[in-house]
Amino acid sequence: MDVFVALLPRFAAATWLTVWLFVVVTILSTLIGGLCAVLAALLGPWFSRPLGLYCWIFRGLPELVVLLACYLALPSVGLDLGSIGAAILGFTLIGTAFETEIFRAGLAAVDRHQFEAARALGIPRWTAMRRLILPQVMRIIVPPWVTFAAGNVKAMSVASAIAVTDIMAVTRQAISLTNQPFTMILLASAIYVAIASLLMVAEALYVRRYGTQRGRA
Amino acid sequence: MTEPTPILEARQVTKKLGGNEVLRGVSFAVAKGGVTALIGASGSGKSTLLRCLNCLVLPDSGEILFEGKRVGVVERGGRLRPQPERELLAHRSEIGMVFQSYNLFPHLTALENIIEAPMIVRRRGRKEAAEAARELLAKIRLLHRADAYPHQMSGGEQQRVAIARALAMQPRAMLFDEVTSALDPELKGEVLTVIRDLAAEGMTMILVSHEMGFVRQVAQEVLFMSQGVIRERGGPGDLFERPGTPELKTFIGRIVD
Numbered sequence: 001m002d003v004f005v006a007l008l009p010r011f012a013a014a015t016w017l018t019v020w021l022f023v024v025v026t027i028l029s030t031l032i033g034g035l036c037a038v039l040a041a042l043l044g045p046w047f048s049r050p051l052g053l054y055c056w057i058f059r060g061l062p063e064l065v066v067l068l069a070c071y072l073a074l075p076s077v078g079l080d081l082g083s084i085g086a087a088i089l090g091f092t093l094i095g096t097a098f099e100t101e102i103f104r105a106g107l108a109a110v111d112r113h114q115f116e117a118a119r120a121l122g123i124p125r126w127t128a129m130r131r132l133i134l135p136q137v138m139r140i141i142v143p144p145w146v147t148f149a150a151g152n153v154k155a156m157s158v159a160s161a162i163a164v165t166d167i168m169a170v171t172r173q174a175i176s177l178t179n180q181p182f183t184m185i186l187l188a189s190a191i192y193v194a195i196a197s198l199l200m201v202a203e204a205l206y207v208r209r210y211g212t213q214r215g216r217a
Numbered sequence: 218m219t220e221p222t223p224i225l226e227a228r229q230v231t232k233k234l235g236g237n238e239v240l241r242g243v244s245f246a247v248a249k250g251g252v253t254a255l256i257g258a259s260g261s262g263k264s265t266l267l268r269c270l271n272c273l274v275l276p277d278s279g280e281i282l283f284e285g286k287r288v289g290v291v292e293r294g295g296r297l298r299p300q301p302e303r304e305l306l307a308h309r310s311e312i313g314m315v316f317q318s319y320n321l322f323p324h325l326t327a328l329e330n331i332i333e334a335p336m337i338v339r340r341r342g343r344k345e346a347a348e349a350a351r352e353l354l355a356k357i358r359l360l361h362r363a364d365a366y367p368h369q370m371s372g373g374e375q376q377r378v379a380i381a382r383a384l385a386m387q388p389r390a391m392l393f394d395e396v397t398s399a400l401d402p403e404l405k406g407e408v409l410t411v412i413r414d415l416a417a418e419g420m421t422m423i424l425v426s427h428e429m430g431f432v433r434q435v436a437q438e439v440l441f442m443s444q445g446v447i448r449e450r451g452g453p454g455d456l457f458e459r460p461g462t463p464e465l466k467t468f469i470g471r472i473v474d
Contacts, residue, residue: 119273121334121386122310125302131333135324200416 007174014170015191018156021084021166022195025091025156032092035100038129040100041107051100058097063158066090071162087159091152098148106141107133139210146188146203148194167191182198189212222285222389224421225270225312226406230279231445232265232355238267240431241445245438246445247390250419251410257442258468261423262352266442268394270423271312272305284389310338318396319375321367327354327378329387338386346385351417353381357411373404377411384415391415393424429472433457441465 012116039049058066070093072088081089110133119130160168175181223246232240239262247253249334269281281289288308290297298382301306303358321330331353332346341349354360357377367375376396383391393412397405409431416422416435426432432439433453441449441456441463449456460466 065405111318111319113316113318114322117322118314120271120309120314120316121304121307121382122306123334124306124337128336132322132325136322141326167249195377213267 003178007170007177010170010174011167011191014165014167017164018159018166019195020154021087021091022153022156023158023165024088025095026152027044027094028088029095029099030145032096033101034042034103036096036100037103037107038134040104042125042129055097055100057100058094061094063090063094064161066094067158067162083159083163086105086162087164091159094155095148095152099145102141102144103137103146105144106137109140110136142203142206142210146199150199153196153199154192159203221248222382223282224251224284225423225466226280226282226285227266227269228280228282228400230266230276230281231275231430232262232269232276234274235266238445240269240276241386243442243445243447244279245440245447245450247421247423247438249421251332251438252416252422253422253434255423255425255442256427256429256437256439256468256472257448258430262445264384264394264440265395267314267423271309271392272313273309273314275299280294283311288389309348310334311382312387313386313388313391315379315383315391316395317377317400318399319367319379321373321375321379323367326364326366327370327374328361330367330378331382334382334452335385350381350385353384354378356414357381366417371404372400372418374398376408380408380411388441390421390423393422393426395427397426398426426470428458429469441468460465 004158034162036051040174041049067087067090071083074081074086074089114133114136115128117141118132119125123132156166159166160172163169167188171184174184226246228241228244229238231238238466241262243262243266247252257263265274269289270274272281275289278456280287284392289300289305291300293297297401299305322326322333322428325333328347328350332341332343332352334351335341336343336474351360351363354363357380359374359377359381362370362378363367364373365374367378370378380391380396394410397408400408405428409428412422412424413431422435424432424436436453439456439463440447441460441462444461448462449465456465457469462471
């Protein structure tokens with residue numbers, strides 16, 4: 001029991017690291033992915049084609065492969081980001097690919113007549129995108145966005161493979177210290193489920209607030 | 218005697234879309250305060266012609282003139298070029314357009330839908346724009362729906378708000394693209410009343426419509442389009458009672474029943 005209590009601060013620190021990593025990666029991926037999808041819609045094929053290729057590749061690569069590349073391969077070309085830096089880069093590369101697709105699908109789901117209505121009123125394209133189209137996209141993409149984010153919480157566990165002391169890394173240390181694999185894995189599971197549940201509860205609240213009252217016509 | 222300059226004029230306009238010749242040399246003009254109706258089977262080019270007039274679609278050849286000035290594709294440095302987006306937007310903001318499917322912004326209330334373009338394009342303050350919007354809502358008898366979202370309104374209400382949204386830009390002319398086609402018969406009336414009132418106020422209008430009774434009431438000139446050209450034109454009485462081509466005869470027969 002003493003060992004267990006002694007381990008708690010380490011689990012707390014690891015949880016904090018995982019949450020922090022997750023939040024940073026999610027924010028970066030969403031911003032970059034959203035921007036890429038908008039640019040693809042406004043700039044045309046010279047931008048959207050290479051972007052499509054990028055998304056195709058990075059949605060197909062396993063997290064472990066990308067993370068190892070960032071952690072082990074990049075230093076050999078002179079870019080040493082450290083384990084956390086490599087984890088942020090690797091997860092963001094993959095996350096951006098998914099978020100781009102989520103936003104692209106959201107943009108495609110907005111009635112194209114909405115663009116025409118904005119143009120007919122003389123509203124510039126960028127302004128129309130920001131004020132009229134994107135607010136509609138946001139409402140459409142909440143469910144796929146949360147689904148991907150909740151999945152991404154789990155994917156964060158892969159970071160332990162490149163020496164990030166996240167929940168998974170601490171769990172493994174704890175198992176070897178206590179020889180109680182069942183308890184430790186249960187604890188780790190509870191933490192992951194709790195984080196993902198927070199996201200899903202937030203989604204349910206959001207949908208209740210906006211999904212019906214301001215639903216699409 | 219010199220004719221006053223028409224507000225909108227098309228000269229020999231052609232347009233290909235997806236390999237089809239949608240417009241094959243269309244010419245007509247609308248004088249200030251005039252009401253022109255475009256009729257014809259679907260696919261005859263009416264909607265494309267309407268979109269050429271406010272430069273949502275740029276013609277392949279021919280000219281669009283707005284108050285005597287060429288718009289859309291203009292001569293610059295001895296060559297014909299599309300106008301920069303900024304000038305196209307300025308032109309569009311002078312011409313109101315209402316669509317078959319209303320196209321209100323679903324995340325904005327009726328009032329917010331109306332004030333959006335005046336705030337962005339005309340740089341009106343929110344208070345000033347809202348005041349003008351309330352006047353317009355009162356005019357279309359929907360002041361009590363100012364804070365309703367599109368999905369909370371009937372089709373007829375949405376379409377009236379869409380008309381108010383276009384009017385909020387104080388346009389010099391209005392284009393109506395089959396604005397009652399998606400509405401139940403009992404809702405058509407309220408929209409047509411609003412358009413009729415506008416005609417009475419002297420608004421210049423070009424409308425694509427299948428409501429022959431309504432066209433007969435409000436239009437001074439009717440253009441019958443078929444396969445990308447204007448096959449017949451004239452006053453509504455003449456055209457409907459004495460169609461000169463078998464196509465128009467067939468078309469009228471189909472519409473009436």
